[in-house]
Amino acid sequence: MPRADARDAPRRNPKWQARLEAIIDTSARVFARQGYHATGINELCEANDLGKGALYHYIGSKEGLLAAIHDRVMDEVMQGAERVAQAGGSPPAQLEMLGDELLDVIHRYPDHVWVFLHEFPALTGERAAAFRTRRQQYERRVEAVLRAGVESGDFRALDPWLTARAWLGMHNYTYLWLKPGHRLSARDVAKPFADIFIRGIQN
């Protein structure tokens, strides 16, 4: 009797994984619309067209499903940050690329990101701790770029922590309205945002 959990996907066969991904995506849409706690298991079953037994066979628990949605977002965000680090360039260029990548994730995964930004307090114990760590890792990358810019003289003297919060807020908050099909693409937003922010902090 294999104890199912959304986290041990790697150990399962591809069909099983694909099914789980579909469940994660569908459930993210439902959670984004109604909220995590306001959504019952029965609604998830109906949305995914599965019985309770089948659903639990994949997700392990409701909170496991929530964690899987968080992971999906954080995977993408961290991959974007990694691409930026690989690309190199001046601190202003790095910051603009980080914005491009972040807004691209928000634009491509609006439901997952909504859940991520609204329901992260619902994670408990070990899962909450793991999530906080990853989120901090990303935020530290932003701070590091700002610190580098101050040292290089590209940016004026500023508090890297506080300035990172300003940057994160400006970008993350787009989750409220930045969606596929919107009149503005991710890049349409990223460019003006970078113009404002980088002008605002440069020497």
Added chain:
Amino acid sequence: MPRADARDAPRRNPKWQARLEAIIDTSARVFARQGYHATGINELCEANDLGKGALYHYIGSKEGLLAAIHDRVMDEVMQGAERVAQAGGSPPAQLEMLGDELLDVIHRYPDHVWVFLHEFPALTGERAAAFRTRRQQYERRVEAVLRAGVESGDFRALDPWLTARAWLGMHNYTYLWLKPGHRLSARDVAKPFADIFIRGIQN
């Protein structure tokens, strides 16, 4: 038999109103910690040291209580915006004052603001509509200041709607960490934020 509702406070005597305000504040703290849907009526009773009968005598319904928390925030925010409008001044000065006022509310009502930004989708029907309208009213004020700045030549050509979203995100997102007792006061944050944003958009 008076049908109680958190909204008809004006018709009650002062002692009743004071009690209701205390319930709103206490409940906001609980909601902010655990989430609206994750908090049961029994928990609210315990937090407020009241039985169900007494609690319902004041709040009318759980959603009425949630709406009262929203109203408290929006009242303060709109009052701040009104003060700014009364004060007058150039668009850049107006924008800085708006930031001061907004961060002051976030700093003074961290729990209420948390609830407001996280749980507004839980409002339904007429209450949801009323809330959306008020929120839009505030956002329009920000857009208006930006538009005025473009016309006056203080700000460069920009999309007022999109730029307002950037400004709102940068400020609203502070709800995650800006609290009384934090090393930074509201003004400590508002000033650097205004520096970044106004430099970023000026001509």
Added chain:
DNA sequence: CGCGCTTTGTACCGATCGTTCCAGCCTATA
């Protein structure tokens, strides 16, 4: 004290919560 209204605690409602369990179906392999 005694009247009338407000405030309060408690018992209780039907519904729904997340989860478990299990019998049987489906499918892949031999």
Added chain:
DNA sequence: TATAGGCTGGAACGATCGGTACAAAGCGCG
């Protein structure tokens, strides 16, 4: 076609959900 195991639906679990009913207690005022 036989067999094994992943997969599935649905019944059932105890707990808790938001809300109501109602009577007693508290209270201001005569």
